[in-house]
Amino acid sequence: MFDLESLSSKIVEELTSLMDKNVIVTDKNGFIIASTDSNRLNSFHEGAAISMRNQQELHLTEELCNKLRGVRPGIVMPIIVSGAPIGVLGITGKPPEVEQYAKLVKKVVELFITDSISREEKERDIREIEFFFFDLVTTDSSVEVIEDRARMINIDSSLYRRIAVIQTYQQLEITDVEGLLKIQTLHPELKIIRWGMEKLVLLMPDIKKEQLVEGLTSLSLRIQKKIRQKLPIGVGNFNNFHQLKDSFSQAETALAVSERQGKIVFEEDLKLELLYYSVRDEVQKEFLKRTIEPLVAEEELMLTLEAWLKRKSSLQDLADRLHIHKNTLIYRINKIQNILGVDLHDMNDLVIVYTAIRLYRKK
Structure with a gap:
C-alpha cells in the first residue's frame, strides 16, 4: 500500500519553491504530516478532515476558521489517486486568490504521486525478479517450488x-x-x-x-x-x-x-x-610451473616461442617477420628447447607447450 507520508515532505518542498504560500499535507484523518510551517506538524486540521470525509474542496474563510480547529484561511482539497482519496492538500491564503491555481496544483500533486506509485511498483517488480533469480541459480529448490514462485511474479x-x-x-x-x-x-x-x-x-x-x-x-x-x-x-x-x-x-x-x-x-x-576455465587455479599454476615458468621472465624468447607456434611458413619467413637473421631464430629455438627440456618438433611436446602458452596468456 502507498505511504503518502514518505512523499509529503517532498510535495511541500516542491510547491513552496514554486509559490509564495504555506502548504500542508494531511493524512486521511486530518493530521498534518508535512507543512511549510514545521510547528504545525502532527496537529489536527479539522478542515482537512471535513474535506476528506466529503471528498470535496473546502474554502476556509475567516468566518469558518473561527469555528474549526487548527485551520487557517485558504483552501483544502482531497488528493485523489486511482479514484480514492489518500490525504488532503492545503494552501493558505485568501480563498478567492488561491482558487485561481488551486485545482492545477492539486492535479500536479496527484500526477506526481501517481508517477511515484508507478515507479515503486516497477522497482518492486524488478527486485522480486532479482531475488527469484538469485534463488534459482544458488539453491536446489524443487521444480514445484520454482514453478510456484515464477507464477507469483508472472514469469x-x-x-x-x-x-x-x-x-x-x-x-x-x-x-x-x-x-x-x-x-x-x-x-x-x-x-x-x-x-x-x-x-x-x-x-x-x-x-x-x-x-x-x-x-x-x-x-x-x-x-x-x-x-x-x-x-x-x-x-x-x-x-x-x-x-x-x-x-x-x-x-x-x-x-x-x-x-x-x-x-x-x-x-x-x-x-x-x-x-x-574449468581447471582450478591451483592446478593451472602447477601446470605452468612444470612447463613454461622458466621461460616467462625471458620476454624475447616468449615472443619467439609464440611466433614459432603460430608459424605457417618457412623458418626464413618467420625470421623476416621477427626482423632477425635465420641463424638467430635457430639459436633462440634451441635455447628455448634447452631451457624447457622439450623438443618443439615433437607433437606431444608441442601440444603441451602450446597449451601452457594459451593458459599463461589467459591468466
Whole structure:
C-alpha cells in the first residue's frame, strides 16, 4: 500500500519553491504530516478532515476558521489517486486568490504521486525478479517450488531458455534497468537482472543467434554511453527453465573469455578455453610451473616461442617477420628447447607447450 507520508515532505518542498504560500499535507484523518510551517506538524486540521470525509474542496474563510480547529484561511482539497482519496492538500491564503491555481496544483500533486506509485511498483517488480533469480541459480529448490514462485511474479517458466551475462564494471540503478528494458530489441519478455555490483544478467527466451548478437550489441552500446568502456558479454547454452543454473555458469565462463577477446562469446563455441576455465587455479599454476615458468621472465624468447607456434611458413619467413637473421631464430629455438627440456618438433611436446602458452596468456 502507498505511504503518502514518505512523499509529503517532498510535495511541500516542491510547491513552496514554486509559490509564495504555506502548504500542508494531511493524512486521511486530518493530521498534518508535512507543512511549510514545521510547528504545525502532527496537529489536527479539522478542515482537512471535513474535506476528506466529503471528498470535496473546502474554502476556509475567516468566518469558518473561527469555528474549526487548527485551520487557517485558504483552501483544502482531497488528493485523489486511482479514484480514492489518500490525504488532503492545503494552501493558505485568501480563498478567492488561491482558487485561481488551486485545482492545477492539486492535479500536479496527484500526477506526481501517481508517477511515484508507478515507479515503486516497477522497482518492486524488478527486485522480486532479482531475488527469484538469485534463488534459482544458488539453491536446489524443487521444480514445484520454482514453478510456484515464477507464477507469483508472472514469469512464464516455459518461455525462458538461456542466460547472458554483461560485465558493467559498476552497479546500475533500477532506473537504468528500466531504461534498458524500454529500448532493448531482443524480445518483449526479456528480463534484466542486476547481479552483484558489476554485472547484468539477461534472462532470455529462445532467440536466433544472429538476432541475439545484434540485440546484445545494441544493448551494450547503450550501456557503454554510461560506462564509457567496452563491455564483455558471455552467453550460456539453451536449457530448460529449471536448469538455467547451468546456462548461467556457462555464461560466466564465456564472459571470462570475452574479457580477453573483446567480443561477444558463446559458451557453445569454446574449445580449448573450455578446459582452461574449468581447471582450478591451483592446478593451472602447477601446470605452468612444470612447463613454461622458466621461460616467462625471458620476454624475447616468449615472443619467439609464440611466433614459432603460430608459424605457417618457412623458418626464413618467420625470421623476416621477427626482423632477425635465420641463424638467430635457430639459436633462440634451441635455447628455448634447452631451457624447457622439450623438443618443439615433437607433437606431444608441442601440444603441451602450446597449451601452457594459451593458459599463461589467459591468466
